[in-house]
Amino acid sequence: MIARGSGSLAGMTEFSDKGPPVFGTTPGLEKRTGLDGVAVKRLLGGAVLRGKDPRALLQQAGIDPRVYGNVHAAIDGRELFRLVRQAQVALDDSFFGFFAERFRLALELERTLTYLHCETFGESIRVSIRFTQALSEDIGPQLIEDRAGLKHVCVYHTVDGVDRDIFVWLRFVWIFQWFSWLIGRPLRLRSVSVRASRPVQANGFDRFAVFGCPIEYDAPVDALCYDRADLGARLVHHTLAEFDQYNASNPDWFATPIGRSTWRAQTEHVLADFQRARIWSVSIDTVAERLRSRPRRLRRDLAREGESFQHIRTRLRGELAGAYLLATELPITEVGYRVGFSEPGSFTRNFTEWAGVTPSDYRTRYKSDGARVTAATLLLGDQAPA
Secondary structure, eight states: OOOOOOGGGGGTTTTTTSSSSSOOOOOOOOOSEEEEEEHHHHHHHHHHHTOOHHHHHHHTTTTGGGGTTOOEEEEHHHHHHHHHHHHHHTTTTTTTTTTSSOOOOOHHHHHHHHHOOOSSSHHHHHHHHHHHHHOOBBOOOOOEEEEEEEEEEEEEEOOOSHHHHHHHHHHHHHHHHHHOOOTSOOOOOEEOOOOOOOOOTTTOOOOGGGGGGGGEESEEEEEEEEEEGGGGGGOOOHHHHHHHHHHOOOOOTTSTTSSSSSHHHHHHHHOOOOOOOTOOOHHHHHHHHHTTTTHHHHHHHHHHHTOHHHHHHHHHHHHHHHHHHHHHHOOOHHHHHHTSSHHHHHHHHHHHHHHOOOOOHHHHHHHHHHOHHHHHOOOOOHSSSO
């Protein structure tokens, strides 16, 4: 997440010394896709604790400051990149206030040089971890090898008063985008695990879709699982001039490097539309036709992403049931009816298989979890017919 200008650290002030910004990418505050203003507020939590004005940071990054905290506004992937860079420069901290100890930009530059001098992705990720371990006690990365691939486990000791979950997501986006750029193609992530619950925004934006792989929420650790075949991938970029050019391009951190939305995300979108119409047992034939594909091809494309149609359909239905359990006081039998089960016993059995606990236990366990209840409320709001 290094913020750097052309050839020198002095160039990193580029957003704050060019006069008033032009809000060309945010013509208004209409509801649109992207990271909503509530998430943006959480992202700037560390900077606020360090005494920075978040609206000033947004303005200096060329973003309408009224986005801040506004659930009906959002920023896109290029605006996110600029905002992170601006926050880093303002604090001289690569991790923009999320840790007690600053990770100065000069040190981040040295770490970047070590990446560029590596030959393969496997070497660069190991060098990255050793460098980080030597310089910060707030971050405890480690690599664990297993049959599935190489698991990159990240431990972050953030300061009190910030949203750790938003930082983990952003850090994973940076790792994915940066190392994909280094090898000249997208990393083939086998999975992503996060300790957080699945984030839900009112505008329907899925911030984890960029990874193009199965996501495990409420996991015991935060981790990226790399494909073993990628470890020997050779780096195609080796100079600071190329790195400056990459930053100057204002990369889109929400774009999947494969150039399109993942098949998982596309399938979820179609199934969510059917859910809004209270149609629950949609066949893969119907979804494939909507996606202008064929059932066999869709199964194959989902399998390449480590997913299955049945798993996606079951999970979306389970998440909606969970939202009703947490965001409403509806009887459990009524919740079952709302998600398409005519028999209470069938609902309980299916929900328990999905969640690992019964509906009543789920409600008891998570009803007091404010973050989960908020996410559940937003999900139910998204279910309202357009």
